[in-house]
Amino acid sequence: MNAIEVRNLSKSYSQFSVDNISLDIKKGYITGLIGPNGAGKSTLIKMMLGIVRPSAGSIRMLGAEMPSEEIAIKQSVGIVSDDCFYYEHLSLKDMKKVIAPFYTKWNEAKFNRYMEQFELSPMKKIKELSKGMKIKFALAIALSHEAELLIMDEPTSGLDPVFRRELLDLLAEIMQDERNTILFSTHITTDLDRIADYIAFVNRGKLVFNDVKDDVLDRYAIVKGGQDLLDADIRAKFIGLRETSVGFEGLVDDRKQAQELFGSYAILETPSLEDIMYYTAKGGPIYA
Amino acid sequence: MNIIISHASEDPIYIQIVNQIRHSILNGEMKAGDSLPSIRQLAKDLQVSVITTKRVYEELEKEKLIDSVVGKGSFVSGANMEFIREQRMKLLEDKMLEVIRESRDLNMSEEDVINHLKLLFEEEQTS
Numbered sequence: 001m002n003a004i005e006v007r008n009l010s011k012s013y014s015q016f017s018v019d020n021i022s023l024d025i026k027k028g029y030i031t032g033l034i035g036p037n038g039a040g041k042s043t044l045i046k047m048m049l050g051i052v053r054p055s056a057g058s059i060r061m062l063g064a065e066m067p068s069e070e071i072a073i074k075q076s077v078g079i080v081s082d083d084c085f086y087y088e089h090l091s092l093k094d095m096k097k098v099i100a101p102f103y104t105k106w107n108e109a110k111f112n113r114y115m116e117q118f119e120l121s122p123m124k125k126i127k128e129l130s131k132g133m134k135i136k137f138a139l140a141i142a143l144s145h146e147a148e149l150l151i152m153d154e155p156t157s158g159l160d161p162v163f164r165r166e167l168l169d170l171l172a173e174i175m176q177d178e179r180n181t182i183l184f185s186t187h188i189t190t191d192l193d194r195i196a197d198y199i200a201f202v203n204r205g206k207l208v209f210n211d212v213k214d215d216v217l218d219r220y221a222i223v224k225g226g227q228d229l230l231d232a233d234i235r236a237k238f239i240g241l242r243e244t245s246v247g248f249e250g251l252v253d254d255r256k257q258a259q260e261l262f263g264s265y266a267i268l269e270t271p272s273l274e275d276i277m278y279y280t281a282k283g284g285p286i287y288a
Numbered sequence: 289m290n291i292i293i294s295h296a297s298e299d300p301i302y303i304q305i306v307n308q309i310r311h312s313i314l315n316g317e318m319k320a321g322d323s324l325p326s327i328r329q330l331a332k333d334l335q336v337s338v339i340t341t342k343r344v345y346e347e348l349e350k351e352k353l354i355d356s357v358v359g360k361g362s363f364v365s366g367a368n369m370e371f372i373r374e375q376r377m378k379l380l381e382d383k384m385l386e387v388i389r390e391s392r393d394l395n396m397s398e399e400d401v402i403n404h405l406k407l408l409f410e411e412e413q414t415s
Contacts, residue, residue: 029338172332194295195331197339212339214302270300 001027002060003149003181004048009057011043018043019205020057025198028178030171032196032213033185034273036281040205041185042082045153049079062149075104078142082154084134086126092137093122103145111144131158139167143174150174152184156192164191171195189273199273203281213273220276221255224248225266237261240279251279289318293334301336305344313353313364314375320366324354327362 004025011018018040025031035041046052048059050067059066061073086095092115100106115122118136129137135158142150150171156164172195174180186192193199193213200210209216223238226247235241237257241250251271252258258268289312293304312318324345325333331341345362348354352368391401 168335169332172328172335175338176328176332178328191335194335195337197337213337214300214340214343218300270298 003027003062004183005060006044006048007058007060009044009047009054009059011047011052011054013043016040017205018047018054021202021205021207023200023207023210025181025183025200027181028175029197030175030182030184030195031198031200031210032193033183033200033202034189034193034277035185035187035202036277037187039187039202039281041187041202042153044202045151045183045185049077049151075145076148078145078147078150080135080138080142080150080152080155082135082157084126086134086137088127089125091123091125092120095126095137096122096141099141100144105146107144107146111140114140114143132160132163135159136163139170148180150180150182152182154186155184156186156188168192168195189277193273201277201280203277208280216273216276217270219255220251220253220271221258222269222271222275223250223252223258223262223266224269225262229262229265234261238279240282242279251275291330291334293336302340302343302347305330305334305336305341306347309344309348310351310353314372314379316376318364320364320369322364324362324364 002024004023006021006023009018009021009023016038021040021044023044033041033044043052047054048061048066050070062076064073066073087098090098096111100108100111118133118140120133120137120140124133126134126137135155139155155167159167168191171182171192174182175195184192184196196213198210199213199216201208224247227243227245230241230243230248237254238250238252241248255268258266262268289309291305291308293301295301297304299307309318309324318324324330327341327345328338330344331338334341345354345356348362349356352371353365354362355365355367356362387401396404
């Protein structure tokens with residue numbers, strides 16, 4: 001079962017484009033959408049939400065077609081974004097009064113509980129909020145209308161480590177109900193990735209992979225060794241390679257092959273998602 | 289049952305969890321019929337992905353150490369008592385071997401060790 005189905009989605013701007021992306025977001029799991037700045041993550045999410053119109057392709061969300069059934073779909077979607085969609089001059093209480101009537105399943109008690117948990121004062125004005133507090137307010141709204149799909153665009157960029165960890169528990173709590181789905185995007189691989197089941201990696205407007213996180217970390221490997229091990233054929237096996245006068249470090253996407261190739265002559269390590277992102281984004285040889 | 293995982297370890301997270309649950313079952317800390325936390329609860333508690341804990345339970349099911357019942361959760365299996373006993377015997381043998389090596393260092397004869405063991409048996413029974 002898929003919560004979101006994206007098919008052949010494209011959008012071009014003068015500077016960059018989203019190029020023919022097809023992607024399934026699995027229901028009941030957490031998917032992390034990662035990629036460097038300007039890779040197309042936000043554009044992709046904005047197209048899913050009907051904020052940006054795609055030039056080609058289709059989107060199905062929770063079994064219904066976007067954008068024709070957008071109003072019904074949005075009842076069950078919670079959105080947390082880095083961009084602030086709220087009226088700056090309103091208080092949180094007044095802003096809530098504007099938003100709540102749109103949702104048929106608005107849960108006032110839940111909202112008040114989250115406001116308290118996140119230490120948000122209802123009398124405060126939106127413009128007085130810090131970036132982290134805005135994210136918390138968006139989260140309180142998103143979690144208060146019985147959404148089964150939570151979409152978060154760069155939720156951690158304004159958050160301190162303390163609340164980031166709290167968020168981890170909060171999201172895991174939501175996932176206790178296997179009907180729920182979470183999609184979040186981030187350009188910094190943080191503790192959030194720890195609980196992600198799937199990782200979708202977007203680079204230069206293209207989808208590099210969308211796979212089980214544990215499998216990705218099993219498949220890729222960081223290889224470290226001396227310069228004498230490298231020749232043209234070997235170099236070609238690397239997705240990204242950083243060579244210096246004292247050795248090399250590179251990323252391969254076939255750990256088994258690398259093991260056979262290098263044996264005990266090189267060190268093989270499990271990469272972090274950041275390693276994978278860095279070497280893929282840079283691509284080819286890097287001379288330092 | 290305690291499960292402690294290390295993100296700095298060489299072993300993949302799921303292997304670390306499998307090893308620790310298996311250990312708890314084999315050393316008798318968890319007994320046949322004891323229930324395990326749900327897949328999603330364990331993922332939350334350890335702050336790992338649901339797919340990781342799902343794999344853990346699948347592996348333990350394959351080893352016939354636990355049973356999963358839809359809607360009820362997972363339990364330590366009673367079906368594989370022989371295997372569990374075998375594994376526990378192996379652990380015991382390892383400890384005995386350690387005793388033998390240690391006694392050699394102390395220049396104790398085989399007889400000394402056996403006599404000492406008998407003495408300890410008696411003490412254990414009277415206490």
